[in-house]
């Protein structure tokens with residue numbers, strides 16, 4: 361069960377106060393998807409993972425937390441239009457703005473996660489074109505992340521799913537052909553991804569589908 365409550369919140373950018381909804385508890389039963397999207401109930405709480413100030417448009421996990429973003433950036437055509445991307449669902453629009461804010465502040469690591477959240481919102485809205493676009497952006501962004509991220513086997517296994525879901529089959533197979541870590545579950549997940557890529561399969565699978573019982 362997920363619980364949440366409403367509370368007053370002061371925006372760190374424009375100082376205006378608005379009402380936000382805060383997640384107070386949730387749970388997750390069952391296997392996550394291969395890109396680590398959680399199972400229910402947490403899966404349905406995405407709309408509570410970001411807040412948007414109704415006055416200045418600032419988007420952040422908590423808009424009371426300051427970031428080095430300016431009102432000018434938040435009112436720019438680029439930001440307001442999500443760089444021209446027309447999403448089918450407002451939640452994808454909000455997560456994309458979170459990505460833009462974080463990139464503007466040089467937090468590419470967090471921006472990468474915001475892009476994935478936007479892609480999940482597109483998945484739920486059956487917005488296939490933008491789901492592919494966002495995952496392609498993730499693949500490009502991944503290679504610019506700090507080396508500690510790029511060598512983290514869990515994030516690499518997640519990247520394999522991101523690549524497959526946006527149809528980068530040959531790149532996935534090439535990148536992960538010699539993948540071998542000291543974690544047997546991660547190795548099984550990556551091998552599963554390579555086999556799916558060989559079949560040009562962009563479907564949604566869970567970690568439990570990839571791991572031998």
Ligand SMILES: [Zn+2]
Nearest residue numbers: 371374413416
């Ligand atoms: Zn504001």
